[in-house]
Ligand code: AMP
């Protein structure tokens with residue numbers, strides 16, 4: 001069930017240009033933007049996909065629900081037994097002595113007892129079998145003594161309502177079982193199935209184009225010329241995007257040539273909802289990337305108060321050129337894609353992706369934001385940290401002998417040392433205002449599991 005790029009526009013909540021937004025923010029400093037401010041700015045800009053497709057529920061795993069799932073039935077549909085035993089009326093139980101009841105029949109899961117059960121009687125019942133009218137309690141079989149047609153329930157063996165599942169206790173008819181914006185997880189597939197839903201409405205996948213910039217970059221499979229490096233960013237980006245469940249469009253390595261850059265930006269803007277580039281956005285850049293970005297859209301160049309990953313560009317770009325003064329919110333103007341111009345250093349790419357791009361793409365996908373779980377772990381060594389920037393250091397968390405979490409920083413923390421990301425199992429996040437960390441002090445760690 002494909003959807004067409006042109007007819008399927010995004011809904012932009014914000015029609016002001018980025019420049020106008022920036023001008024309205026008190027204390028906005030693009031040369032030293034705190035991470036939290038950059039995140040808030042980006043969140044405000046994000047458009048959201050509108051198109052919806054129906055999928056068989058298994059195909060919806062990892063996708064974003066487009067509509068609330070309202071239960072059409074009570075689950076379970078009727079009061080039923082939670083145990084194998086004897087269903088009875090709690091009013092028959094004697095508070096001061098054992099109670100003797102006569103068995104009138106048996107109820108099985110899927111084959112209910114058809115008769116009636118009178119006072120002083122009980123029903124042999126299996127787990128999942130419907131409770132006949134008037135019965136409210138199940139005594140497990142191991143608690144009773146059975147003698148022919150008679151059951152003795154020891155005094156105090158059960159209280160009223162024990163071992164009975166109420167109709168609708170899992171999901172009540174008419175209640176929202178799963179809310180729109182939820183990313184479907186395995187438990188949700190089961191829940192949908194328990195409601196009898198075969199198909200579910202999800203937002204179409206977000207389309208994300210990406211490419212690398214830099215004359216020094218070579219792609220795998222090419223010879224490595226003197227002074228060149230293999231392009232690794234397109235691989236880490238591809239991996240991170242795959243994990244988000246978006247549709248990816250790899251546009252390769254683009255040389256530092258204005259015409260080539262313009263052509264690829266135009267292609268990316270026309271065919272994707274978001275465009276991610278790496279490289280070419282730092283202050284000293286001699287190349288044309290920044291110039292071309294500025295020509296093609298409404299773009300801001302930031303230096304973020306963070307380490308690694310200081311330089312970054314954010315904007316809206318259009319295939320046909322400048323999109324200052326708003327976006328395609330009215331649906332009639334040309335489609336604008338969101339641009340994330342990430343720094344070139346391989347670690348910086350990953351850190352800025354996790355810090356800014358991940359949540360932004362999830363919001364664009366229609367997902368309701370969920371905070372990422374953080375661990376508090378004791379640093380095994382002192383860490384130097386300058387107040388006034390957020391630092392993301394690569395570390396390995398493990399359990400200490402007493403069961404508490406501890407974290408050790410990976411060897412080299414250079415922003416070009418990708419091995420540190422590979423060796424680490426989490427990012428130590430040192431807050432903007434924080435200073436040096438003493439050995440043994442607790443720090444926040446964002447574990448990669450669940451993130452990457
Ligand atoms: P830049 O932000 O373009 O100045 O790049 C910063 C550093 O990252 C330079 O050493 C680049 O060679 C390196 N770099 C940029 N893009 C990539 C890439 N796609 N793969 C590997 N290294 C890169």
Ligand code: MG
Pocket residue numbers: 213214215279280287344
């Ligand atoms: Mg470069």
